Amino acid sequence: MTRQEQIALAVAVLALALVPVVADDFWLVQIFGQSFALGLVALSLNFLSGYGGFVSMAQTTLAGCAGYMVALTSVNAVGKGVPLHPVASIGLALGVSALAGAFVGWISVRLHGVYMLMLTLALAMGFFFFAQQNVELFNAFDGIRGVVVPNVAGVSLRSPKIFFYMSLVCSAAALFAVMITGRSPFGLVLKALRDHPRKAAALGFDVAAHRIAAFAGSGLLAGCGGIFYTWFNQRISASTVGLGMINSVLIMAIIGGLRSPIGAFTGAFAYVLINTFASGLVGAERVNTLVGSAFVAVVLASPDGIAGAAKYVRSRVRQSSLFERFVAQPASGSARSAVNE
Structure with missing residues (x-):
């Protein structure tokens, strides 16, 4: 993680920390809180794709594993379960999502491209039908209701400002961890396995172990998102891990x-x-059409998405004559004067 990336991330987090000053409760929870929760699930997919080079359709399933575990161990959940202390409930949920991620990685470790995509999609749909048809444990399609965010010292963590800051801190920590991992020895090995798996294996790196570990890490990220999304909705059902949500996370x-x-x-x-x-x-019936149109427009304009477009604009600005005249030249001139002195 470069110094510029660290500064940019710190500035973005500080700017977001000031949002509650100007935003109401609707924006804090419905927009930003929901965005952070879904962003954590999407981050688990970006981690696998950016560093490992494989696209998994099972990230919603991993988030659902954590969400269902929190719901089943919540003291307020309506349905069957074993109430646990909130710390134990969260730890168990994250552990289950990480193990589920390792399991998905172990099954699909030898597959690449569309074959991995189809296998992980099959696993995701299998979990969806299991949750939909299991009345005894998951309450079928109705799901588990009344999953209330825990209270700390008599204060509910579902309070708009507290929920906003809690999801912001968790998202920033996860993003920082992913960026650090990308420049760590483990991340560099993953990139080597992504670009030249045979060469990396010939150098002695265990391809299967690194990929399984990557899936376990992505399960941990998706689990964080699953917990926040379950707390956001205060319920979880089969539709949360269905094909619609799978496609939404990919989009x-x-x-x-x-x-x-x-x-x-x-x-x-x-x-x-x-x-x-x-x-x-x-109109509500045309929302999916609008989302699909926006998706197609972004992909056609910038295959690397909004982040790729921002990177392109930043590079063009640096190459522009105004940048060279007012930024680059004064800096270079001061450097030359320092050398002359």
């Missing part, structure tokens, strides 16, 4: 930029905005 990741960690949250924010306000403009 978010692609719109934001599939190979950019920050693109996950950019795409999630754009998706939530369209999904929330488009019904008042074009």
Whole structure:
């Protein structure tokens, strides 16, 4: 993670921290809170795609594993389960999502491209039908209701400002961890396996172990998103892990930029905005058409998504004559004068 990336991330987090000063509760929870939750799930996909080079359709399933575990261990959930302390409930949910991610990686470790995509999609749909048809444990399609966010010192973490800051801090920490991982020895090995798996294996790196570990890490990220999204809705059902949500997470990741960690949250924010306000403009029955049109427009204009477009604009600005005249030349001139002195 370069110094410029660290500064940019810190400035963005500080700017978002000031949002509650000007935004109401609707924006804090329905827009930003939901965007952070879905962005964490999309980030797990961006992590696999950007560093591992494989696209998984099972990330919603991993988030659903954590969401269902939190719901089944919530003291307020309506349905069957075992109430646990909130810390134990969250830890168990994250552990289950990480193990589920490792399981998906172990099954699909030898597959690439469309074959991995289809296998992970089959696993995701299998989990969807299992949740939909299991009345005893998951309450079938009705799902588990009344999953209330825990209270700390008598204060509900579902309070708009607290929920906003909690999801913001978790998202920033996850984004920072992914960026650090990308420049760590583990991340560099993943990139080597992505670009030249045979050469990396010939150098002695365990291809299967690194890919399984990557899937486990993505399960941890998706699990964080699944917990926040379950708390946001205060319920979870089979539709949360269905094909519609699977496609939505993929659209978010692609719109934001599939190979950019920050693109996950950019795409999630754009998706939530369209999904929330488009019904008042074009009607509820045309929202999916608008989302699909925006998806096609972004892909045609910038295959790397919004993050790729921003990177292109930034490079063009740096190459422009105004930048050279007012920024680059004074800096270079001061450097020359320092050398002369």
